[in-house]
Amino acid sequence: MTSVIPRQKEMGSGTYTFSSQPRVVQNRRKYRGVQPTVNEESFTYGNIMYDRRVVRGNTYAQHTLPLSAQPDPIEFQRQQEAQRRALAKKRAKELLRPRTPEAVEGRKHIDVQTELYLEELSDRVEEKDMECQTDAFLDRPPTPLFIPAKTGADVATQILEGELFDFDLEVKPMLEVLVGKTIEQALLEVMEEEELAQLRAQQRAFEELRNAELAEAHRLEEQERRHREEKERRKKQHREILLKEKETAEKVAARAFAQQYLADLVPSVFSSLRDNGYFYDPVERDVETTFMPWLMEEVENIMKKNDLGRTMLDMIIRDVVKKRLADFQRATSQDYLKYEVNSQGQEIKSEKSVMQPQNPDTEAKHPELQLKDPETEHKDEILSDI
Amino acid sequence: MAQARISCCLPPNIDPTKSPVAFGERALPKLNEELKDSELITRQRALMALCDLVHDPENVYQAVHLGFLESLKSLLHDQDSTVRQKATEVFYIMAGHSVGRQGILKSDVIPAISKLLDDPVVICRQNMHKTFEMVSELPAGAAALVKANLVVQLVQKLECELEDIQMIILETLHFMLQTDVLQALSAGAVGILKGKLSHPSAGIRRMAAKALMDICVPLEGKETVCQEEVVPLLVHLLQDSDNEVRANAAGALMNITITTQGKYAAINSGAIPKLLALVSDGYSRVRLNSLKALTTLSEAPEGRKVLLADVNIIQSCLDDQSEAVRRAAAIAIQVIQWKP
Numbered sequence: 001m002t003s004v005i006p007r008q009k010e011m012g013s014g015t016y017t018f019s020s021q022p023r024v025v026q027n028r029r030k031y032r033g034v035q036p037t038v039n040e041e042s043f044t045y046g047n048i049m050y051d052r053r054v055v056r057g058n059t060y061a062q063h064t065l066p067l068s069a070q071p072d073p074i075e076f077q078r079q080q081e082a083q084r085r086a087l088a089k090k091r092a093k094e095l096l097r098p099r100t101p102e103a104v105e106g107r108k109h110i111d112v113q114t115e116l117y118l119e120e121l122s123d124r125v126e127e128k129d130m131e132c133q134t135d136a137f138l139d140r141p142p143t144p145l146f147i148p149a150k151t152g153a154d155v156a157t158q159i160l161e162g163e164l165f166d167f168d169l170e171v172k173p174m175l176e177v178l179v180g181k182t183i184e185q186a187l188l189e190v191m192e193e194e195e196l197a198q199l200r201a202q203q204r205a206f207e208e209l210r211n212a213e214l215a216e217a218h219r220l221e222e223q224e225r226r227h228r229e230e231k232e233r234r235k236k237q238h239r240e241i242l243l244k245e246k247e248t249a250e251k252v253a254a255r256a257f258a259q260q261y262l263a264d265l266v267p268s269v270f271s272s273l274r275d276n277g278y279f280y281d282p283v284e285r286d287v288e289t290t291f292m293p294w295l296m297e298e299v300e301n302i303m304k305k306n307d308l309g310r311t312m313l314d315m316i317i318r319d320v321v322k323k324r325l326a327d328f329q330r331a332t333s334q335d336y337l338k339y340e341v342n343s344q345g346q347e348i349k350s351e352k353s354v355m356q357p358q359n360p361d362t363e364a365k366h367p368e369l370q371l372k373d374p375e376t377e378h379k380d381e382i383l384s385d386i
Numbered sequence: 387m388a389q390a391r392i393s394c395c396l397p398p399n400i401d402p403t404k405s406p407v408a409f410g411e412r413a414l415p416k417l418n419e420e421l422k423d424s425e426l427i428t429r430q431r432a433l434m435a436l437c438d439l440v441h442d443p444e445n446v447y448q449a450v451h452l453g454f455l456e457s458l459k460s461l462l463h464d465q466d467s468t469v470r471q472k473a474t475e476v477f478y479i480m481a482g483h484s485v486g487r488q489g490i491l492k493s494d495v496i497p498a499i500s501k502l503l504d505d506p507v508v509i510c511r512q513n514m515h516k517t518f519e520m521v522s523e524l525p526a527g528a529a530a531l532v533k534a535n536l537v538v539q540l541v542q543k544l545e546c547e548l549e550d551i552q553m554i555i556l557e558t559l560h561f562m563l564q565t566d567v568l569q570a571l572s573a574g575a576v577g578i579l580k581g582k583l584s585h586p587s588a589g590i591r592r593m594a595a596k597a598l599m600d601i602c603v604p605l606e607g608k609e610t611v612c613q614e615e616v617v618p619l620l621v622h623l624l625q626d627s628d629n630e631v632r633a634n635a636a637g638a639l640m641n642i643t644i645t646t647q648g649k650y651a652a653i654n655s656g657a658i659p660k661l662l663a664l665v666s667d668g669y670s671r672v673r674l675n676s677l678k679a680l681t682t683l684s685e686a687p688e689g690r691k692v693l694l695a696d697v698n699i700i701q702s703c704l705d706d707q708s709e710a711v712r713r714a715a716a717i718a719i720q721v722i723q724w725k726p
Contacts, residue, residue, distance in 0.1 A: 211641075212674050215644065216678065
């Protein structure tokens with residue numbers, strides 16, 4: 001099918017000369033990757049029948065303008081107008097055609113293939129419309145199953161039994177991948193766990209030491225605190241002792257001073273008191289205060305009685321004297337001469353009569369005379385009793 | 387020859403639950419687009435694929451830079467439980483890598499993910515708590531968790547969660563308590579942890595004792611623990627069959643007995659003979675912690691009197707294989723034989 005153009009060098013002389021050899025445009029590769037370098041030497045030319053530069057078909061049928069013919073301006077204008085009209089008509093027709101409703105907000109219409117089997121639309125087979133008329137009233141054969149036109153080239157290779165697929169062999173890489181991936185994941189997890197476990201163990205060991213040291217530090221701190229407190233307490237105690245000692249010393253001094261001070265005081269106080277008469281003999285005092293006044297009083301009473309008796313006697317004597325005087329004067333004046341011898345006896349008689357009646361009288365008049373000192377009476381009685 | 391029929395059977399070796407991963411660099415951006423898809427199945431498949439991919443630190447790095455965390459954050463509030471499960475799982479796996487943790491801290495995932503604390507699906511909560519635990523291993527992470535006020539919520543969750551989740555919460559608390567204790571104390575953590583000390587599961591006892599050890603580090607914690615009378619329980623735990631439980635209980639006692647109040651509480655509940663028995667334990671943490679506890683106990687005159695008779699037991703630790711134990715034993719002997 002393919003024909004190879006003989007190389008230019010081999011052609012020797014040619015009509016054309018090339019700066020570079022003409023070659024077919026390279027098809028785009030389906031996958032990206034390293035483009036194989038095109039070797040000028042080994043380049044093989046493709047089918048000339050598909051070369052676009054080659055004119056195909058009958059050249060006589062092609063419409064070519066005669067070189068000499070001038071384009072008629074009127075004709076040209078008419079043609080243009082017709083063309084424009086056809087375009088306008090086509091646009092109007094397009095506007096009138098019913099369309100699918102506008103796409104919802106945020107979406108847009110696109111053309112999709114609705115067939116079950118998707119085809120690659122890239123390389124289209126060139127089409128040409130052909131018409132043919134089937135024979136009338138022929139039995140229509142069943143529609144054959146649609147088989148899309150194949151693309152690409154068919155290549156066939158003979159494969160013998162066991163040549164294509166050996167399960168044991170084929171499964172190996174697959175299994176390796178599967179097992180490898182699983183083991184990798186598992187190892188990752190195990191390593192992670194191991195790492196964590198090791199970290200924990202190390203942490204525990206560290207914590208063991210840390211806790212012990214922490215406890216030791218706290219213990220020492222506590223010990224220090226206790227010692228400090230003890231020291232404080234002792235200091236305080238010592239201070240108190242000193243204070244007390246000082247106080248005691250002061251007390252002793254004060255006591256000594258007081259004793260010294262008071263030693264002279266008592267005798268002096270006693271002597272002054274004694275001088276002031278605060279100390280006395282009760283018997284003496286009793287005699288002084290009660291017995292002596294009584295005695296004096298009694299003495300005074302007796303004196304008074306004596307006095308009274310004397311006064312009474314004086315009065316009586318006076319009365320008697322007065323009476324005797326009066327009697328004497330009467331007798332002398334009237335009967336002086338008659339009764340001069342007898343008068344002497346009478347006088348004694350009268351004297352006696354005067355004395356007798358007068359005694360009870362005095363006694364009545366002076367009751368105090370009757371109230372003799374009971375003690376004296378008593379004394380008399382007692383004396384008489386004895 | 388090609389035919390116009392399409393097979394209904396999908397090719398074999400393809401997991402329908404996973405979305406196919408694009409080749410090379412395109413893989414993660416494609417998945418990120420799919421994560422934002424409005425269709426549920428696409429999101430689920432993308433998450434499934436992502437779960438496998440983020441095991442690789444390189445992928446985590448790329449994911450953090452591509453803004454995966456933001457799209458995953460929005461997926462945390464998805465209606466579908468599978469999506470939430472897988473999103474939390476992705477967070478958990480990412481938190482396993484340093485890059486992932488830093489990314490999580492930087493893009494404030496913690497407040498968003500902590501809204502799942504009351505999620506009805508167990509796996510979601512579990513993955514969330516695992517994420518917290520991973521994040522809290524970093525000091526900055528623990529600080530971020532404390533800052534998000536999670537201490538109180540986690541302490542409350544301790545009472546009502548499943549056992550597995552309780553373990554994770556206790557582990558998280560362990561790290562958070564190293565940052566801040568006062569919040570936990572005000573949330574009544576000591577009472578709840580005390581209850582967990584007598585739990586049948588060794589893991590929970592271990593974690594509870596560990597958390598108590600952390601609580602006892604500051605002075606307030608020690609006082610609270612003494613007031614709640616946790617010391618007898620801890621002394622009882624010294625005879626536990628589990629190594630870690632013994633070590634942590636001894637550690638907690640070591641911290642509590644620093645105060646005078648704690649010393650007498652421990653001596654009165656008979657801690658000294660039990661601690662002396664642990665000095666020759668096979669596990670170095672137990673030995674170390676019990677030696678430290680004995681050291682603090684011997685500072686009390688009563689403790690010293692008892693321990694002076696048993697100094698030879700501690701002297702046997704002087705040629706221990708662990709250097710820390712040897713040093714602790716030397717200090718212990720020095721403290722015991724101290725004379726005023």
